[in-house]
Amino acid sequence: MIILPAIDMKDKACVRLVKGDYNTACKVAEDPFETAETFARAGARWIHMVDLNGAKEACPVNQDIFVKVAAESGMKVELGGGIRDMKTIEWYLSQGISRIILGSAAVKNPGLVKEAVKEFGSRIAVGIDARNGMVATEGWMENSSVYYLELAMEMEQAGVNTMIYTDISRDGTLEGVNLEQLEHLNHTVSCNIIASGGVRSLEDIKACRDLGLYGCICGKALYSGKLDLKEAIEKAGG
Template structure:
């Protein structure tokens, strides 16, 4: 299982939100570059990055920063936030980003996901962010009428191989991952599932590994010190997935 430490970017800064609420934004690190370097030192192979400005504005905003991290960190970058068209997908993948995350468009424009998967295959992941089991879009500012498992099955049919599932009510809370919903998704589809939201301690890493998940994203837990990234990587095992 791979462990993906997270760097969320807003206004060029490393920040975290509480339950996806933009009014709770606070800086958690001085530099995305030094932070990424430390992640690599601790054994990470992948890094999960989100363009929060992009998610809110429905367009790529901090693209140069993400490309520089990909170029200088030695880490594989998984990137989401504001990616709404093939041109943006192609730009990122052709300039060093290893995996693109499509979120809101999976609900609003599944044809784009289909085209992206056809062209780029496993370099495309879908982020399914849910609140009360219903999918949220537009940087979590809007709630849809689509159940998270329904969307997961639709994405599986399209050919999506990676799904990142976030329970918004857990994100940034350090309350532990939503094992029940993760288990339901892992059983419902054959996709590789990456857990996100609520990771607190090594117990969450152990639980996700026992469940047979492909990966787990850790953000606030690393910055707050409740989880050692080095220990998480060692517990998860081989990071070369």
């Protein structure tokens, strides 16, 4: 299982949110480039990055930062937030981003997901973000009537290989991952599943590994010092 340390960008700063609420944004690091370098020194091979401004505005906002991290860190970057069309996908991938995450588009424009997967294959992932199992969109500000397993099955049919699942109610809370929903998802589809939201300790890493998940995203636990990235990578076995 791979560990993906997270950097969420808002107004050019590295921040963390609680349960996706933009009003809770708290700066956790001064410099995204130094932070990425720290992650790379700890042994991370992937980094998970989110354009929070982009998610809210439905268009890229902090793109120069993501491209520079991809060029300078030595890690592979998976990126989500505000990516709504093929032009943006093509541009990011041409600039060194390794994997694009489509979230709101998976619900509102599944045709884009199909087109992107056809063109770029495994470099396209889908982010499924849910409250009480129901998918949320537009930077988690809008709730849909789509159940997370329903969307996952639809995206698998569209050819998606990798899915990032976030339980919004746990994101940024350090309350632990939602193992029950992750297990249901992992048994429902044959895709690579990345856990996100609530990671707090090595026990969460071990639990996700034991479920047979492909990856686990760590954010607040790293910045708060509750989780050591090098130890997490060793525990994950990848």
